[in-house]
Amino acid sequence: MRQKFQHLDYKILVPYLLLVVFGIIMVYSASSDILLVNGFKPATYGIKQAIYAVFAVFLFAAVTFLLRLEIFKNTKFVAWFLGISMMLLLYLIILKIFKGSDAAVNGAVGWIDLKVIKIQPLEIAKLALVLYLAYYLDRHDGSFNQGYIIQNLSRPAILAGVMMFLVVLEPDLGGTAILAMIVIVMFSVSGVPAKKAVLCLLAIAIGVFFLVFLIIKWNPKFLQDSYQYRRLMSFMHPFELEQKGGAQLVNSYYAIHNGGLFGVGLGNSMQKRGYLPEPYTDFILAVAAEEIGVIGALAVLALLFYLMWSIMDVGIHAESQFDALVCFGVTTIIFTETLFNVGAVLGLLPITGVTLPFISYGGSSLIVLSTSIGLVLNIAANERIRKEEEAINEH
Template identity: 80%
Template sequence: MRQKLHHLNYNILLPYILLVVFGIVMVYSASSDILLVNGFNPAIYGIRQAIYAFCAIFLVGALCFFLKLGIFKSRRFVAGFLVICLLMLFYLICLKLFKGSAAAVNGSVGWIDLKIIKIQPLEIAKLALVIYLAYFLDRHDGSFKKGHIIQNLSRPAILAAFMMFLVIIEPDFGGTAVLAMIVIVMFSVSGVPAKNAVLCLIGIGISVFLLVFLIIKWNPEFLQESYQYRRFLSFLHPFELEQKGGAQLVNSYYAIHNGGLLGVGLGNSMQKRGYLPEPYTDFILAIIAEEIGVIGALLVLGLIFYLIFSIMEVGNKASSQFNALVCFGIATIIFTQTFFNVGAVLGLLPITGVTLPFISYGGSSLLVLSAAIGIVLNISANERIKKEKEELE
């Protein structure tokens, strides 16, 4: 334990801690006014986020750091983790079938309510998929040769597709896209020829574009009342559809414009006072831009991308395929979520409800991301210890 602590990677730990602490501050700032207006304790979401952060850092993250690394690549752990995750996703589908809109939150059945905390299985599914793919691809390292690629990748591809199918039924298009990116990136860095990976990415891109184009042209009647469809249309015409789903994007523009380069001051946002719906979740970046300015928002994003770079650096230097793939998979989760969140806030991508990593309000996301960071720190410490022993020999 002491040896691991001595080899902590501060290039990962410090940005992670800074982002989590800043997230607590911004969740409190973004939620306090609207809670106060509605007669609730203005600090309740900030306190909850602080509790989530404490558990995430000192319980979940620390546990994943101190556990033996071999546990994460044992067959029992991988299978058990995957089965639990799939059962939770299947349970959500059962909720949707039997309870319908009564179990939905913002048009999606994506949470399991345990009263104390709401668990979002999708967040767990991201990490479960990364660990499963790393385990499978590591065991089949070197077998992805021409003529056998499809055959060797069929099993993980089918399982990933089934997982994405369960998520998209909720429906959660943003979550499905994150899972798809995990598969593409991990297949790409596992030894699959780059040509195949690029063709796969192009094929998916063209398919999605054609599907979106057909839906826009068709504009089917049965989708008109769908929450997700209205949010998609509001991305295309935010000001025309401000009263039918475009309010978030329009007020996001106002928040960023109000903030300018330096911001109006921490706690002084106007858009969080009932104009921007749920400003402490997926649109918290707009409040950050309004309160500490575009420069402050860029610094926050810079810290996230520095963390991603540091994780990828650990993956690049890893001595085993499993360790490298886990690092690249976790970096993909953080990058993809950040990409979709920033794109939605700026109106460059459809609003999918993807949260900003470490910053947005939510226990499931913070706990799972902290577990992921703990695993990366575990890998980094083990790699450093191994290198030190080799140098002494």
Template identity: 65%
Template sequence: MRRKLNYLNYRIFIPYLILVVIGVILVYSASSDILLVNGFKPDVYGIRQAIYAVAAFFGFGVPFFAVKLKVIKNPKFVAGFLILCILMLFWLVILKFAHVSSAEVNGAVGWINLGFINLQPLEVTKLALVIYLAYVLDRRDGKFVRGKIKGNLSHPAILSAFLMCLVIVEPDFGGTAILFMITLVMFSVSGVPTRLALTWLVGIAIFVGIVFIIVVTWNPKFLQESYQFQRLMSFLHPFQLERKGGAQLVNSYYAIHNGGLFGVGLGNSMQKRGYLPEPYTDFILSITAEELGVVVTILLVGLLFYLMWEIMEVGINASSQFNALICFGVATILFTEALFNIGAVLGLLPITGVTLPFISYGGSSMIVLTAAVGLVLNVSANEKMLQEKDETVA
């Protein structure tokens, strides 16, 4: 551990710390008014987010940084981690079909109440899938040649699809899309021919576009009452459907417009005072834009994307397939979550309930993302030690 600290990648560690600290402040600001209105202390969620951040850092970030990578690559660890996630997802499926109303939020069952935290199995599954695919695809390194691609990808593809099926039953379309993107990206950078990977991407994009057009044009009656379908229609017609689900997006627009370039000041948002539902989770970026302005918001998002780039940089220069895939997988989680959240806030993508990494309120997300960053820092430190060893021998 002490030796690894000498090789700590500060270009990843410092942006991570800044984002977490800013996230705690923004959660406090975005949640304080609504807590006061409901008779609670204004700092409840801010303190919780700070506790989540500290617990995640020492309980998961440090261990994932300190542990030897051969432990992460151990098939028993990979299988155990994956089985744990499958069991948790199965439990949610049971709750869903048992119609346990206390477990449902907006028609979806996505959390397990552990008392001190509502654990979201999907968040854990994201990291488990990255580690599993890194392990499997590393073992198949160099085997993706013509005639053998299908056979080498079939097993990980089936397991990934199985996880997606468990998540979509909740239903959680945003989570399913993130698992799909993790699988697609990691398959694409694992040695599969570029032409084939691009063919997959274009084919999938066309398929999704066709399904989207059919559903919107058909507007089937059996879907009209579902919360997820209402969100889709509200994305297409937010102002016309403001009273039927479009209020979130409309008030997001108002918040961004009110903030202008430099904002109305930290704590002075109007939209967080009952107009924008749960402003400290999915739409915390809207409140940030209103209070701190578009300029600061762009800088904040830029810092998040800088963190992604540094993680990808470690993956690009990695000496092993496993290390590279871990980095690309973690970067994909961050990128996809940021893309879906920012797209929803701006009305460019349907609202899927995906939070903004390190900024939005949530214990499960903070724990898993911190563990993921710790793992990337572990990979980075090992790469530096290996490089130094090679230079010494040379």
């Protein structure tokens, strides 16, 4: 433990802690006015986020300092973790069948309510998929020869496909896309020829674009009452459909415009006061842009990208393929979530409900991401210890 503490990678630790603290501040700021208007204590969500953060940092510290990396490479651990995540996803589908809209939040059945906390199985599934793919691809390192690639990757591809299918049924298209990106990136860096990986990515992108184009042109009646369909149409025509789902995007524009370069001051956002729906979740960046300005929002995004680069750097220099793949997988989760969230806030991508990593309100996301960062720091510390021992042995 002492060795790991001495070899901490502060390029990862400091941005992570800064983002968590900023997230608590922004959740309080973005939620306090709405809570007060509705007769609740203004600090309710801020306190909850702080409690989630304390628990998340505790898990982060445990994974970083107390657990050995061999645990995460163990066959039984990977199988149990993956199995539990799949069972939780399956439970959501059962919940949807028997309870229907009563169990839905924003059109999707994506949470298990334990009263004390709501668990979002998708968040657990993301890390479970990363660990499983890292384990499987590490075990098959060097076997992706021409002519055997499809055969070698069929098992993880099918399993990931089943996982994505369960998430689609919730329905959660944003979560499905994140899982797909994890698979594509981890396949790409595991020895699969880059040309095949790029062609696969292009095929998926073209397929999604064609599907969206077809839905918009066809405008099917059986989809028109769907929450996800209304979100898609609101993305295409936000001002025309402001009263029918476009309010989030329209008020996001207003918030960013009001904030200008330097913002109106922390806590002084107007759009969070009933205009921007649920401003403390997937549109918290719009509130941040209004309060701390475009420059402040860009600084937050720069911190996120610096964290991603630092994690990638650990992966690039890792001796073990398993360690490298875990780092690339964790980076993919953070990058894709950031991309989808920022794209939705700016109106460049459809609104999928994907939250901003470490910043948006929610316990499941913060806890799983913190656990992931702890795992990366554990890898980084072990790499530094290994290199130091090698240098001593050479002399």
